[in-house]
Amino acid sequence: MRNPVIDVAALRCRYGDFEAVRGVDLEVDQGELFALLGTNGAGKTTVMETLEGLRAPSAGRVRVLGVDPHRDRAAIRARTGIMLQESGFPAELTVAEMTRLWRPGDHREALDRLDLGHRRDVRIKQLSGGERRRLDLVLAVLGRPELLFLDEPTTGLDPESRQRTWEVVRELLAEGTTVVLTTHYLEEAESLAHRLAILHEGVVAVSGALVDVLAAQPARISFDLPDRLDVRSLPILTGDVVHEPSGRVDVRTRNLQDDLETLLAWARRDGHALVRLRAHHASLEDVFHAARAGRQVVAA
Amino acid sequence: MITALGLAELKLLVRNRTAAALAFAMPLLFGAFFALSFGDEGWTFAITLQVLSTLGFTVYVTITTSLTSRRQDLYLKRLRTGAASDAVVLTGVVLPAVLLGLVQAVLLVGVSVAAGAQFPSRPDLLALALVGGAAMSCAAGVATSGVTSTAELAQITTGPFFFALLGGGIWAMSSDDIRALLVPGGGVADLVGAAWGGEGRPGWAALSLLAWTAVGCVLSARLFRWDARSQ
Numbered sequence: 408m409r410n411p412v413i414d415v416a417a418l419r420c421r422y423g424d425f426e427a428v429r430g431v432d433l434e435v436d437q438g439e440l441f442a443l444l445g446t447n448g449a450g451k452t453t454v455m456e457t458l459e460g461l462r463a464p465s466a467g468r469v470r471v472l473g474v475d476p477h478r479d480r481a482a483i484r485a486r487t488g489i490m491l492q493e494s495g496f497p498a499e500l501t502v503a504e505m506t507r508l509w510r511p512g513d514h515r516e517a518l519d520r521l522d523l524g525h526r527r528d529v530r531i532k533q534l535s536g537g538e539r540r541r542l543d544l545v546l547a548v549l550g551r552p553e554l555l556f557l558d559e560p561t562t563g564l565d566p567e568s569r570q571r572t573w574e575v576v577r578e579l580l581a582e583g584t585t586v587v588l589t590t591h592y593l594e595e596a597e598s599l600a601h602r603l604a605i606l607h608e609g610v611v612a613v614s615g616a617l618v619d620v621l622a623a624q625p626a627r628i629s630f631d632l633p634d635r636l637d638v639r640s641l642p643i644l645t646g647d648v649v650h651e652p653s654g655r656v657d658v659r660t661r662n663l664q665d666d667l668e669t670l671l672a673w674a675r676r677d678g679h680a681l682v683r684l685r686a687h688h689a690s691l692e693d694v695f696h697a698a699r700a701g702r703q704v705v706a707a
Numbered sequence: 708m709i710t711a712l713g714l715a716e717l718k719l720l721v722r723n724r725t726a727a728a729l730a731f732a733m734p735l736l737f738g739a740f741f742a743l744s745f746g747d748e749g750w751t752f753a754i755t756l757q758v759l760s761t762l763g764f765t766v767y768v769t770i771t772t773s774l775t776s777r778r779q780d781l782y783l784k785r786l787r788t789g790a791a792s793d794a795v796v797l798t799g800v801v802l803p804a805v806l807l808g809l810v811q812a813v814l815l816v817g818v819s820v821a822a823g824a825q826f827p828s829r830p831d832l833l834a835l836a837l838v839g840g841a842a843m844s845c846a847a848g849v850a851t852s853g854v855t856s857t858a859e860l861a862q863i864t865t866g867p868f869f870f871a872l873l874g875g876g877i878w879a880m881s882s883d884d885i886r887a888l889l890v891p892g893g894g895v896a897d898l899v900g901a902a903w904g905g906e907g908r909p910g911w912a913a914l915s916l917l918a919w920t921a922v923g924c925v926l927s928a929r930l931f932r933w934d935a936r937s938q
Contacts, residue, residue, distance in 0.1 A: 461787060461934075481792055489788035495781035499722035500715060508715045509789055550790060 412437050412554055412585045413458060418467035420453045427453045429609035440586040442596040445606035451589045452492050455558050459489050472554060488552030490543050492559050498532035502542060505531060509546045517545050521571060537564050544572060557588045593691040605698045612698035624689030624697060626663035630681040632656050642673040708791045712799025730769050734761040738815035742822055750824035752880055755899045757815040759876045759892055762844045763869045766808035770801050770848030771865050776858035784934050805841050812837050827902040832909055836898035839916035843891060846923025853930025888915040
């Protein structure tokens with residue numbers, strides 16, 4: 408029998424008259440990284456804060472590590488690590504004082520791991536934005552949590568710090584930690600997530616395992632239509648062919664290899680050059696745009 | 708954990724010069740002023756004002772201001788994500804102000820005694836006035852922070868309770884009207900007076916403090932917010 412770490416059914420969250428989350432179902436299994444994606448205002452942070460136990464749902468069932476996270480916060484507090492999208496530091500404390508306040512101990516190694524070791528005795532108000540975000544992550548993982556919530560952990564980080572953050576997350580996953588991540592960087596989700604859900608206007612527009620979600624979207628072939636050629640002179644392909652006003656041809660296909668082969672054979676035989684030819688499987692970005700456009704994709 | 712949070716809060720208070728000056732120097736200056744101005748006319752009056760201004764400034768205003776600014780900084784929200792429970796977080800953040808207020812009050816009473824006031828005949832009632840008054844001011848501070856959106860606004864929102872504290876105290880000292888005990892500060896003044904051999908109604912005064920503390924707690928539960936953004 409499956410025993411998900413997070414089990415959410417028909418979750419609704421309301422702020423006064425505005426319903427930010429309108430019936431969300433989620434399941435997160437032990438040891439996986441689950442990415443919660445969506446545009447600004449889609450309800451990601453509201454869902455996160457409900458899972459973290461910081462807010463009570465207006466309706467629906469929420470179970471985190473087997474308990475109601477809002478009512479039984481005491482039962483899961485020590486087992487979870489939370490990195491909020493936005494939270495403050497006392498500006499006048501030093502980095503070392505802050506980590507000690509969070510959990511007794513020296514924490515030199517944890518600070519070194521995110522490149523903050525040399526900033527131990529610096530007051531937090533003197534840290535850069537990226538350094539604060541890394542200190543945020545240090546605090547969230549200090550207690551070696553079983554379940555880690557990361558709400559936009561890499562926003563505002565330089566590429567190197569982002570890589571470092573990903574390394575830390577991968578190490579935690581390897582140790583068996585379950586991670587729930589929100590991010591605006593789709594390539595981040597694509598490289599880290601096992602499963603994901605895309606929220607749009609308070610409901611789940613897409614959900615499933617990353618591979619299935621990507622496979623559910625058609626692949627694309629695109630190229631500039633050779634001069635003096637009509638789009639009707641192209642060979643017959645299995646996918647949908649769209650000739651854009653820019654002169655570009657865009658093919659959406661579920662048979663990438665076959666269609667590409669047909670197309671290349673035709674071009675070779677008739678001596679056409681397919682300028683700026685691109686062929687690729689769907690990326691998370693394609694899925695994301697489809698979800699925003701209101702096309703429902705639910706993979707198994 | 709409470710100690711760690713309390714120490715951090717104390718460090719923050721000391722490192723913020725304005726807040727530190729308000730919390731440390733203000734009550735002592737006022738206390739010295741009251742002793743010099745009213746000492747000869749009646750030490751009870753001076754000491755009562757010393758106790759009330761310490762409870763008002765150091766406990767009530769400091770707690771309102773610091774909870775509001777910690778919420779504004781989203782520091783309270785962060786503390787909620789840590790290992791400590793809500794009750795522990797709140798206790799840790801308010802404890803330094805309560806302890807500081809008690810130490811200052813004792814210090815000022817000591818200065819008055821050294822300057823010529825008698826030693827209280829019922830020190831137990833003085834202790835009750837201080838502890839009960841601190842509990843009431845603390846609960847009122849937590850509740851007031853719930854209706855205060857910025858630290859600057861605390862200068863206005865703390866007005867009503869602060870003046871009820873001083874006004875109730877002065878009323879209770881200057882008349883026998885038992886209705887003075889219905890105002891915060893009345894109970895504190897009555898107990899301080901009784902500690903120095905005044906008539907007083909210690910039972911009713913203690914009840915008044917208890918009732919105001921309970922009101923403060925109920926309002927805190929309804930009004931207190933952890934997050935600057937939500938609701």
